[in-house]
Amino acid sequence: MIEKIITLLFLLGSSLYLFFAQHLTFGTLGSPKSGFLPNLAGSAAVLLSLVLVFKQIRSKKTASNEKVDWTKFIFIIIGFVFYITILSNIGYLPATFIFLFYLLKVTDTSGWRNPLLIAVVSSFMCYLVFERYLAVPLP
Amino acid sequence: MEVVSLLLQGFSISILPANLLACVTGVLIGTLVGVLPGIDTISAIALLLPFSYGLESTPALIMFAGIYYGSKYGGSTTSILMNVPGEAASVVTCLDGYPMAQRGRAGAALTVSAIGSFVAGTIGIIGLTLLAPPLAQAALAFGPPEYFSIALVGLAVLSKLTGTSTLKSLLMATTGIMLGTVGMDSLSGISRFTFGVDELDRGFDLSILAMGIFGIGEIITVMTEPHTRMSVPTIRLRDLYPTKEEWRRSTAPMVRGGIIGFLVGLLPGPAATISSFVSYAAEKRCSKNPAEFGCGAIEGVAGPESANNAAISATMIPLLSLGLPFCGATAILLSGFMLHGIIPGPALITQQPELFWGLIASMYIGNVLLLVINLPLIGVFVQLLKTPFYILMPLVAVVTLTGAYSVNNSVFDLVWVIIFGVLGFLLRRAGFEPAPLVIGLVLGPELERGLAQGLIISNGDIWTLISRPISATILAVGAMIMLYNTARWFGKMQNNRKQGSC
Amino acid sequence: MRKKALVLLIGCSLVISIMLGGCTSMQNKTVATTPKYPDRPITVIVPFSAGSGLDLIARLLEKTAPQHLGQPLIVVNKPGGAGTLGFNELVGASPDGYTIGISSLEVILNPLYGSAKYNYPTALDPLAQVASSASVLAVQANQPWQDLAAIIEYGKSNPGKLKFGHQGIGSFSHIVGETFSQTTGCMLEQVPFRGGGETVAALLGGHVQIAFVSPAMIKEHLKNGTIRALAVSDSQRLSDPVFAQVPTLKEQGFDVVFNSWFGVVAPKEMPSEVKDKLVVGLKAIISDSEFKKSVENMGYQLDYLGAKESAAKWQADSKKLTKTVQETGILDLIKAQKQ
Numbered sequence: 014m015i016e017k018i019i020t021l022l023f024l025l026g027s028s029l030y031l032f033f034a035q036h037l038t039f040g041t042l043g044s045p046k047s048g049f050l051p052n053l054a055g056s057a058a059v060l061l062s063l064v065l066v067f068k069q070i071r072s073k074k075t076a077s078n079e080k081v082d083w084t085k086f087i088f089i090i091i092g093f094v095f096y097i098t099i100l101s102n103i104g105y106l107p108a109t110f111i112f113l114f115y116l117l118k119v120t121d122t123s124g125w126r127n128p129l130l131i132a133v134v135s136s137f138m139c140y141l142v143f144e145r146y147l148a149v150p151l152p
Numbered sequence: 153m154e155v156v157s158l159l160l161q162g163f164s165i166s167i168l169p170a171n172l173l174a175c176v177t178g179v180l181i182g183t184l185v186g187v188l189p190g191i192d193t194i195s196a197i198a199l200l201l202p203f204s205y206g207l208e209s210t211p212a213l214i215m216f217a218g219i220y221y222g223s224k225y226g227g228s229t230t231s232i233l234m235n236v237p238g239e240a241a242s243v244v245t246c247l248d249g250y251p252m253a254q255r256g257r258a259g260a261a262l263t264v265s266a267i268g269s270f271v272a273g274t275i276g277i278i279g280l281t282l283l284a285p286p287l288a289q290a291a292l293a294f295g296p297p298e299y300f301s302i303a304l305v306g307l308a309v310l311s312k313l314t315g316t317s318t319l320k321s322l323l324m325a326t327t328g329i330m331l332g333t334v335g336m337d338s339l340s341g342i343s344r345f346t347f348g349v350d351e352l353d354r355g356f357d358l359s360i361l362a363m364g365i366f367g368i369g370e371i372i373t374v375m376t377e378p379h380t381r382m383s384v385p386t387i388r389l390r391d392l393y394p395t396k397e398e399w400r401r402s403t404a405p406m407v408r409g410g411i412i413g414f415l416v417g418l419l420p421g422p423a424a425t426i427s428s429f430v431s432y433a434a435e436k437r438c439s440k441n442p443a444e445f446g447c448g449a450i451e452g453v454a455g456p457e458s459a460n461n462a463a464i465s466a467t468m469i470p471l472l473s474l475g476l477p478f479c480g481a482t483a484i485l486l487s488g489f490m491l492h493g494i495i496p497g498p499a500l501i502t503q504q505p506e507l508f509w510g511l512i513a514s515m516y517i518g519n520v521l522l523l524v525i526n527l528p529l530i531g532v533f534v535q536l537l538k539t540p541f542y543i544l545m546p547l548v549a550v551v552t553l554t555g556a557y558s559v560n561n562s563v564f565d566l567v568w569v570i571i572f573g574v575l576g577f578l579l580r581r582a583g584f585e586p587a588p589l590v591i592g593l594v595l596g597p598e599l600e601r602g603l604a605q606g607l608i609i610s611n612g613d614i615w616t617l618i619s620r621p622i623s624a625t626i627l628a629v630g631a632m633i634m635l636y637n638t639a640r641w642f643g644k645m646q647n648n649r650k651q652g653s654c
Numbered sequence: 655m656r657k658k659a660l661v662l663l664i665g666c667s668l669v670i671s672i673m674l675g676g677c678t679s680m681q682n683k684t685v686a687t688t689p690k691y692p693d694r695p696i697t698v699i700v701p702f703s704a705g706s707g708l709d710l711i712a713r714l715l716e717k718t719a720p721q722h723l724g725q726p727l728i729v730v731n732k733p734g735g736a737g738t739l740g741f742n743e744l745v746g747a748s749p750d751g752y753t754i755g756i757s758s759l760e761v762i763l764n765p766l767y768g769s770a771k772y773n774y775p776t777a778l779d780p781l782a783q784v785a786s787s788a789s790v791l792a793v794q795a796n797q798p799w800q801d802l803a804a805i806i807e808y809g810k811s812n813p814g815k816l817k818f819g820h821q822g823i824g825s826f827s828h829i830v831g832e833t834f835s836q837t838t839g840c841m842l843e844q845v846p847f848r849g850g851g852e853t854v855a856a857l858l859g860g861h862v863q864i865a866f867v868s869p870a871m872i873k874e875h876l877k878n879g880t881i882r883a884l885a886v887s888d889s890q891r892l893s894d895p896v897f898a899q900v901p902t903l904k905e906q907g908f909d910v911v912f913n914s915w916f917g918v919v920a921p922k923e924m925p926s927e928v929k930d931k932l933v934v935g936l937k938a939i940i941s942d943s944e945f946k947k948s949v950e951n952m953g954y955q956l957d958y959l960g961a962k963e964s965a966a967k968w969q970a971d972s973k974k975l976t977k978t979v980q981e982t983g984i985l986d987l988i989k990a991q992k993q
Contacts (some may be wrong), residue, residue, distance in 0.1 A: 019582035023323060030330050033345060038991055045607065047340035047991040050600040051333050058326040065319050086376045086577075093570045096553070101563055109550055116546035120375055135547055143191075143554055151557070194703070198731075202713045295861030296845075336735045336769070339846050341823035341988040343735065343769060350742055350771060353735030420852060474858065475874050476851045480703075483851065487710050490870065493951045497874025560703075561730050601848070608845045609817055609861055 017069050024062035031055030088119050105144075105151035109136040155281060162509025166214065166517055174211035175218050175514045179522050182222020183529075186238050189230055189367055189548075190555010192359055193223045193239075197484045201491060209492035210507055214514040216488050220481055221273060221464045221515065224424065225522045228265040228457050229533055232258055234548055236367040240358045241424040241460040243590055244432045246366060248445060248452030255448055259392035259534050264402045264450055265457040266526040272410030272458030273519040276465025279414050280472075281512055284501075287466075288473035291418045293622060296609060300602025301623045302419065303595045305630030310429050310595075311588045312637070313436070321588045324579075328592020329599070331356050337597070339604050351564040358422060359559055361593060364569040365586045367552045369576025371545050376577075392531055394450070402454040405435050409458030416459070417466025420478040422594055424460040424467070429591060431459035465515070472496050472508065691751055691928050692725040698918075699747075699755035701740020703733035707952060708916055711784060712756050714948050715918075715939055722942075723935035736760050736822075738770050745777045749921040751928035754781065757919040759826055762972050766979055767824050767988050775972050779924065780964035782936045783917035785954040788888035789830040789866045790900065794857060795882045802884045802906050805864070809840025818842045818864040819853040824988055826914040827853075827866040829975070830887045832982040834866075837908050857881070868914075869897055870953020887912045893955060915957065917964055933961050 034055050037048030096112040110132050117128035144151050165171065185196045197216050204212040227242035232249035245265065252261040279287070311325035312318055335355025336343040346352040394402065409431045416427035435455040436445045445452050468485075470476045475497035477483035489496055494507065501508050536544075556569045576586055603617075610616035618627060696719075700712045709731060716727040732740040737760040747753040757780065764770040791802070799805040809816045818835070820827035823846050835842040845862050847853040850871040857865040858880065866887075873896050875881035883900045886892055889911050891902055903910040918936055920929070937960065939945060946956045959967060979985045 015578065016582040019578060019584065023327070027327075027330070030345070037344060041612075045600075045604055047337070047342060047344060049603075050596070051330070051344065054326050054329045054333070054596070058323060058330060061319060061323040061326060065323065068319070082376045086372065089372060089375055090570075090574065093573075097563060097566050097570065100566070105554075109554075113546055113550055116375075116549060117543065120542035120545060131543060131547075135550065139550060139554055142188075143558065151554070152563070198709065198713075201710065202717055205717060292855055292859035295856060295859050336738075339823065340991045341767065342991045350735060350739055353738060353769075354733060420855075470855070474855070475871075476855045476858075477849075478851065478855070483706075483849070486851075487707070487952075490952050491710060491714075491948060493947075495870070495874045498878040498880060499874055560734070561732055605845050605847070608843055611814065611843075 017066070020062055020065045020069055024059065024066060027055055027058035027062055031059055085119060089116070092116055092119065101152050106136060106140050108152075109139060158505060158509050159281065159513060161505070162511075162513035163516075165210070165506055165510035166514040170208065170211045171214050171510065171514060172517070174207065174215040175518050176521060178215035178218020179222040179225075179518050179525065181215075182219040183226040183522065183525060185219060186223035186226025186242075187229045188555055189236055189238050189363055189552045190359070191558055193220055193481045194484050195558060196223075197481070197488065201484075201488055204488070205491075209494055210510055212492055213485075213488065213494075213507070213511055214518075216485055217468075217511060217515060218518045220485065221461065221518065222522055224461045224464055225266065225269050225526055227460075228269075228453070229262065230548075232261045232265065232453070233533060233537055234544070235370040236548055236552060237362050240362045240422060240590070241428050241463075242457075243362050243366060243425070243587065244428040244456040245453055247432070247587065248447070248449050251446070251448035252450065252453065253537070257394075257398075257448065257450075258537060259530055260394040260398055260450070261453050262530040262533060263393055263527065264398065264406075264454050266523060266530065268402065268406040268409060268454045268458035269461040269526075270519055270523040271406045272413055272462040273465065273522075274516070275407070275410035276414050276417070276462035277512065277515050277519065279462075280465045280469055280515075284469050284473045285498075287418060288469050291470055291478075292474070294419070296602045296605035297617045297620050297623045298602075298626065299420070299598055300606050300617065301626040301630070303599035303602055305626055305633075306426065306430075307591065307595050307599065308630060309633050309637075310433055310591045313429065313433055313587060313591075317583065318641075320584050324584055324586065324588040325592040328589040328594075329596030330592075331361070331589075332593045332596035333600070339601055351562065354560065356568070356593065357559060357565070358425070358590070358593060360556055360565050360569055361572055362590060363552050363556050364572025365576035365579075365589065368549065368569055368573025369580060369586070371549045371552070372573055372577040373580060374541055375545050392534060398450050401450050404438075405431075405451040405455035406458045408434060408438070409455040410462040412455075413459030413462030414466045417463030418469060418478075421598055423479055424463040425590070425594060427459040427463040428456035429587075431455040472500060472511075473498065475500075691931055692723060694752060695726045695728050696723065696751070697728050697730055697753050699740050699744050699753065700729055700731050701733065701737035701744075701755065701758075701760075703731055707954070708756050708758055710952060711916055711949065711954075714945055715784075715936075718939045718942050718945060719935075722938040723932070735769065736764060736824075738764055741774055741778070742771050744919065744921055745772050745774070747921050749924040751920070751924055751932060754918055754920045754932065757917045759914045759971070761919070762968060762975055763824060763826075763979075766976055767985065775968050777922060778919045779922045779929070779961075780968060781918045781920055781929070781932050781961050782940065783915050783957060783959035783964045783967065784940055785949050786888075786913045786915040786957040787868050787870075787954045788886050788892065788913045789827050790869050790872065790883050790887070790897070791834065791885040791903075792854075792857060792865050792867060792872050792881050792883050793863060794860065795880050797863065797882075799884070800882075802901070802903075805884060806838045806840045809835075809838070809842060813841040814843055816840065816842050816864060817845050817862040818866060819845050819847050819856050819862040820866050821849055821853060822846050824979075824984060826912065827868075829978055829982065829984065830910065830912050831864075831866040832984055833910050833912070833978060834887075834903065834908065836982055837910055854881075868953060869894065873897075873953065889913070894950075915967070916954070917959070929961070 034048055034051035037051060038046040039048040039052055040046030092115050096108060100108045113132035113136055114128055185191050185193060196219055227238035228245045230236045230238045231242040231245040232253050235246050235250040237243045237246055249261045311321050334345040334352060336353040343353050412431045412434055413427040416430050417423045432452055435451040436442050439451055467479055467482050470478050471482045471485060475495060477486045553566055557566055579586055606617045698712050700709045702708045712729045716729055719727040732743055744755040761774040765773045793799060818831045820831050850867045853865045853867050854871050856862045869892060872881050876883055876896055885903045886900050887903055887910055940958050949956050
């Protein structure tokens with residue numbers, strides 16, 4: 014199921030890419046311009062994804078059979094998006110702390126005290142290591 | 153031999169306390185940089201450059217070199233333990249290292265990786281010592297047409313490394329190429345596929361892509377499993393070290409990897425990453441049981457890890473003999489040199505032998521130090537595995553994201569890391585292997601550059617491109633490999649053997 | 655149930671924070687002139703990646719800043735788009751004097767090629783120029799051409815055969831090379847490379863016959879005798895003794911004078927006291943003898959210009975380069991890449 018979706022996405026993506034690549038001059042074989050490789054690669058990708066789509070329509074096999082907890086997935090994505098959004102606004106340390114805590118709860122860590130503790134200690138340590146020792150300017 | 157006496161002189165310099173201390177500091181920082189996903193050698197050295205003013209030139213350079221090769225030792229740690237590559241050159245180690253860890257053989261994988269790095273590092277340094285000038289000249293003979301051929305052959309041969317479906321791998325490689333064309337490119341002077349978004353001008357950084365697809369992708373995969381996975385059961389002492397069987401199987405790959413890595417490392421661009429892929433392909437070809445690759449074949453850890461360490465020594469050759477940096481990290485080293493008033497070049501070896509040989513000798517010492525540091529750490533790292541995944545994964549996520557931010561100081565990059573992470577997660581579930589994507593991203597631009605530059609040089613005559621001696625040899629070798637592969641594929645179709653999963 | 659409540663809570667805070675974030679960035683930039691400037695560390699935006707020449711200059715500035723400016727400098731690299739990203743960020747920064755940046759010739763070049771969001775010469779305010787660098791015409795030592803005239807002769811009689819390497823279409827070295835080719839009439843073909851290192855490697859390997867690179871890259875080779883430098887693009891000969899024998903293009907009769915410079919800039923409309931403090935402080939840092947030595951080690955020439963002179967130079971360079979990129983056809987070359 015998901016295999017077919019992904020392959021279709023590839024088809025869509027490569028067709029879009031190829032479309033935009035038309036804006037770039039192709040040049041000639043003797044003097045390729047910026048559109049040369051994009052057009053070639055885009056066409057190859059469209060071709061390959063078409064072939065894959067056909068193969069998958071014909072066969073009945075599915076690739077992976079592990080179950081996935083889609084609710085958790087959505088939560089995690091929300092968490093990531095949230096983290097990135099507030100990172101520049103409230104700074105690294107608080108944002109990381111909140112994010113860690115959130116993730117720890119998403120992964121079912123029991124209780125409130127442990128996650129809180131872990132989140133505090135770890136965000137602090139990360140801050141120390143990156144900002145102080147490695148001199149990376151964090152937001 | 154004169155070289156030996158010069159080397160001994162170098163050793164006497166490198167054991168001076170200041171230099172020794174610089175070496176230790178360098179390799180320690182290097183290991184840290186390698187273990188942490190995201191922080192890369194370039195940033196680390198750049199950040200430490202101002203602090204090095206107070207030092208004399210020799211200790212400063214020894215320290216930077218230490219960071220450089222030290223980082224390749226640590227990169228495999230997170231790859232093996234958590235399927236999150238510490239840096240682009242350790243992506244391949246995830247392929248077989250992680251399955252080994254899942255079977256409880258993490259300690260063995262880490263040990264083999266450390267020892268392989270040492271062996272190959274030593275091979276590389278010996279090569280550097282003895283062969284630097286002639287190899288540098290040989291490297292110069294490679295021009296754009298040769299790079300084009302290498303990229304072409306590389307793409308054709310290396311895309312099919314992993315996974316069961318050739319079509320899917322090819323599609324991933326092509327996608328990699330497409331992603332590589334995004335951004336402003338000095339060959340044409342315009343930005344492609346940026347849709348007016350300035351941040352895309354930079355294109356997709358290899359490390360961002362690798363961290364996203366492999367790192368965050370893995371984290372999402374683990375975190376969304378319906379039942380919370382328990383950590384690996386108690387590690388017994390003998391699980392920490394490889395068995396006799398594993399030793400036996402790793403020795404040849406280590407040496408092979410060392411040689412391959414050293415040769416491939418002479419190429420410009422991300423040589424360490426390419427060399428790890430080439431080594432993996434070579435090991436798979438030489439193995440009696442290729443189907444095991446991807447499920448925890450120890451050769452798949454020994455070979456690539458050795459290769460990327462040997463490549464480091466090789467990248468130092470153009471830098472030290474010619475003063476030409478062939479990749480980002482050596483460019484920073486060059487700046488470091490220049491800042492201290494030393495300009496490497498043909499004259500460096502003859503005019504400043506103490507510096508040159510001192511540096512080489514310190515590389516030997518550094519390698520030994522790294523081995524000494526890393527081996528006991530293996531026990532520590534494996535203990536880390538006992539941390540329940542539900543605590544570990546969020547932590548790794550945060551470290552990866554922070555590391556990703558530090559590459560370009562850009563929150564925009566983080567967005568892409570997440571997007572690639574989600575993609576990586578979805579791709580894995582759909583049976584697409586992400587490794588060929590890296591190949592496409594790395595070799596695509598090389599291909600384009602080689603073609604464009606080569607055609608200008610040969611005045612638009614593509615036949616000249618193909619018929620230059622080195623270029624022709626590479627293409628011929630590539631064609632032979634492709635023919636061999638196709639023949640085998642036909643053979644497989646005949647026998648209807650299925651390449652099963654583990 | 656509890657989980658859902660938690661997520662709902664976080665979702666709401668997410669929305670609120672996005673709104674807040676959006677609001678703050680839309681406010682007009684009000685400048686609070688603190689009487690005691692500077693009282694916090696100053697951020698320096700470097701529009702190039704760590705380890706590049708510009709980046710190192712910034713870090714060199716960082717070293718002596720605390721004495722002369724009173725506060726440390728924090729270097730932040732924002733690479734991308736040949737400097738466009740960093741410059742854009744600088745234009746959008748608040749002109750309170752706590753954000754400055756490093757500028758280079760790309761400040762003038764990028765808007766010319768249409769790849770920049772703002773017109774940097776008018777959107778940014780130069781504080782000082784730090785150093786400049788010229789381009790050297792180099793050939794392999796084993797080639798028969800001993801001087802410029804010989805190679806021009808060869809180029810004229812064999813059009814299209816000579817290839818010159820440079821560091822990217824639209825880059826400084828490309829402009830110098832193309833102008834040279836047209837002024838002398840020797841019709842060189844250009845081959846773009848990714849940086850000085852690659853260009854020199856191609857030269858040494860014989861893949862291109864001529865290379866236009868910065869002096870630092872070939873200094874050692876010149877000393878060693880593997881490369882011969884035939885001309886330099888500056889208005890006078892380089893002060894470095896290794897290059898003392900290299901004549902300028904000007905003295906050989908060709909009006910090809912370009913140099914690439916680096917300086918410090920700030921967003922426009924900074925309060926004048928703040929600007930003056932910065933200018934004075936920067937001048938002190940740059941005049942420091944250790945700074946000079948380090949800059950020269952890097953292969954650049956220290957070339958200080960104050961704020962006003964820098965601005966004048968920008969105008970002059972802008973005029974000159976607008977003309978040059980059109981005449982040499984570089985602008986058309988770039989435009990031809992897009993349909």
